[in-house]
Amino acid sequence: MPRDITYREAVREAMTQAMREDDSVFLMGEDVGVYGGAFGVSRGMIEEFGEERVVDTPLSEAGFVGLCIGTSLMGMRPIAEIQFSDFITHCMDQLVNQAAKLRYMFGGEAEVPLVLRTPGGAGTGAAAQHSQSLEDWFIHVPGLKVVMPSTPYDAKGLLLASLDDPNPVIFYEHKLLYNKKGDVPEEQYRIPVGEARISREGEDVTVVAAGLVHHHALEAADALSGEGVEAEVVDLRTLSPMDHETVRGSVEKTGKLVVVEEDVKTAGWGAEVISRIVESESFYALDRAPARVAGADTPIPYNKNLEAFIRPSPEKVIEAVRKLLDVKVGVYS
Amino acid sequence: MNHKELLEKMLLIRAFDEKVNELYAEGKVHGTAHFYVGQEAVAVGVISALREGDVITSTHRGHGHAIAFGLDIDRMAAELLGKASGYCHGKGGSMHIADVKAGMLGANGIVGGSMGIACGAGWAFRRRGEEKVAVCFFGDGAVQEGIFNEALNLAAIWDLPVVFVCENNQYAMSKSVKTAFDTDTLSGRASGYGMPGVTVDGMSLLEVHEVASEAAELARRGGGPTLIEAITYRYLGHSKSDANLYRTREEIQQWRKRDPIAHFASELEKRGELQKDEWRELEHAARERIEEAFEKASEQPEPEPESALEDVYA
Known part of the structure; x- marks a missing residue:
């Protein structure tokens, strides 16, 4: 139970x-x-x-x-x-x-x-x-x-x-x-530091996230499923050391990568996720340019609407995935 | 307490730092180093008041504390030369010599950086019911850092067995205490934290030893921390880049007249504990010992380049 x-x-x-x-x-x-x-x-x-x-x-x-x-x-x-x-x-x-x-x-x-x-x-x-x-x-x-x-x-x-x-x-x-x-089981158990988890399997696009916005990614994936797009969601769980292997495995399967992160976009950890893919052999598995859904490069404003405007959301993830699937880029276009 | 041994410790410290200074000048050591010459009575006076199991934290000017605490001169010399056999296997250098297992919790390149760490050692002792003491060495510069306030207050409210030893050597690099503080003493700050504060002549080993013994005993008995201000002077520059533009030759000469080693040696002569001019022989022996250490160190192997990638994580 x-x-x-x-x-x-x-x-x-x-x-x-x-x-x-x-x-x-x-x-x-x-x-x-x-x-x-x-x-x-x-x-x-x-x-x-x-x-x-x-x-x-x-x-x-x-x-x-x-x-x-x-x-x-x-x-x-x-x-x-x-x-x-x-x-x-x-x-x-x-x-x-x-x-x-x-x-x-x-x-x-x-x-x-x-x-x-x-x-x-x-x-x-x-x-x-x-x-x-x-x-x-x-x-x-x-x-x-x-x-x-x-x-x-x-x-x-x-x-x-x-x-x-x-x-x-x-x-x-x-x-x-x-x-x-x-x-949550009452007995003790350990999850190794440095291991990501594939929280939802899918074939069409890899969505990498962590923390709160991992739930945005899952919500977006459920909505996209209704459109016939099956997203694979990776919850990094640990940001350092980062589990690049799990991300690579997923990207090689889907050929598409979207990173969702709550921190500001510039020099955020999503850039590291993407860099590790594009500098590896997995680069050749990509058939689209990777995308990021991140916080805007601003401080966090007080007003609710302003705050929502600059933060990631399930809707922004859905939009990013749709855009990625719509646009054909590179040698595969 | 064997006075002659304490004198020998001071002589070793001086010989060590004078040798390092010389090696820098010759380009045989790289990086930087901060010399303890002139301040020897503080480290030796305080550490001679400690017992087995007590710990210290040190500073960027840490060679004196390490030698006084009993660290191995050979491994210190090897570290200065960046050798694999050095205390930090060539990864630390002058500013990071440590022997955590022995209770030397590290020199520290950040001014004030080890003040919280010393409180942590005190916390561990108190928690385990051990009658041990942590000594936190720092300079007048650290008194101006925010963590000074935080660490002294935490130690005071929790009665931690920490002895804070401020080595007031008159300058934070080039900033004189005369213009950095508007108070007569730095130990006066102690009352603001509800702990005893005492200013002592840091050129007098015996006086330093006495106040440190009292502070250590108070801490050991659960009476909490003390702030000791030892008035001292560094004869050499802040580091090897120092051209002494902020002070006069005369000032340095005035302080040299109060030399802690000569002062202590003549005190021992007066007491009949040392033959006349015997300390010159001890000084010679200390220099020989240091020469030998650096010679041996220079023959040690370099660390493997790949070892740079090790020890980031346990």
Whole structure:
């Protein structure tokens, strides 16, 4: 029998199970204690684990992320929560120059098993400083891993895997996914970091997505099916390391590639997905130029209509696929 | 505490950095390095107050901390020459020497970059109920960084066993503390966090040792962090690119008259713990030791180019 719980509960369950099992795991962040976190993810945890393991911090992202890095060098397994992913700017040095670099700089003689959880993305009317998708910054930093689950099942399995990982992992949650329900087994399971999943099979076009917009891709695929177009949807699940093999396999089958990403288009991760295809043998399997559905190159505006205008949507995905199928390009035209 | 050994440590640090300076001048070492010459009493004074199991975090000017902590001179020299047998297997160089397993949590090329890390070590000790201490070395420049505020406050509210050691060597590169601060002491900031703050003569090993011992004991007993400001001076430039345009020869000479090594040696002579001019022999021995380390290091193999791709992830 399916056990439907929310994405929020799945994240909480993974943390709770890991903390019951391993005394060195702890959660630290702003308002994660009695308040339960700004999005309620850690609600109830302080009652079980106490304030030594569910730790409310002052507003000191650099300080407490640095502290978490220090504990990881000492063999602990910290989970840092950054209340909104936009606030990561406060701890960029700690992530980019410390967490990502210590192992390499020390010649492989150290491990930094830090998990930094943070809600990203727009759609909440919170405007330009509480809505960004800045995950590309961290994909660009060797030494960090970047995970972005789209379902409750993946959220739990990837968080448990991230907590096992001896490397720093930035774990992106999405505010609009927290209430999304899905089947999640109570027992522990792991989804390997770095493995994409084909969430819908199809022959006509490959749609690669991750996070919230993976659901846009699925919705678009269902609608397109009514038009006789069967899209194959790839949920990357992890952005770094990126599973290019799964994307290649799908593109070689369909010959068409559309990437859906919530971050801004310029230098977004979709460009990396496409580049890896066009610089590989899979390029010859393409019979159309790849396309991207991405956030506009603007900050996120407050007004609902403005915000919707610049964000990806199922409709924009449908439109992009239709356009791709309509236009014949290159030697095959 | 064996005073003669402490003197030998200071002499080793000085000989090491003077040698590195020379090798840079000759073009035998590349990259950059920051020299600890003049500040030896701080590292040795503080670290001699520690016990087995305590840890330190260091800075871009880290050779002195590493040697005082007991890191192997041969592996340090090999790292400076970028050799596979160096502490970081040639991937770190001067600014990243570390021995995490031994408790030397790393030199750090980012000013203030290790202040949170030191708090983390303190957190781990407190959480495990271990009576151990983390010492966080940083300079006057780091006091101006935002993380200084965050780290000291976190350590204070959680009573973390951290000793913050500010090496006030008068300059953040070329920026004088006289124009960077509008206060008489930097240790005065401690009261703003609710922790003890003390300014000490960083040219006096014994005075540094005493305040560091007190701070370490307080931390060990669960009494929380202390901010120590050690007034000191770097004789050499900030790094090898420094032409000393921001200070005078006279100023440097004035500080050299208060040399921490000569000062400590004469103190030991007065106490009868050292024969007259014996320290010159010790100095010679230290130089020999350093020569030998760099000679051995120069014969070590280079790392394989492909090793550049390793150790990004565990």
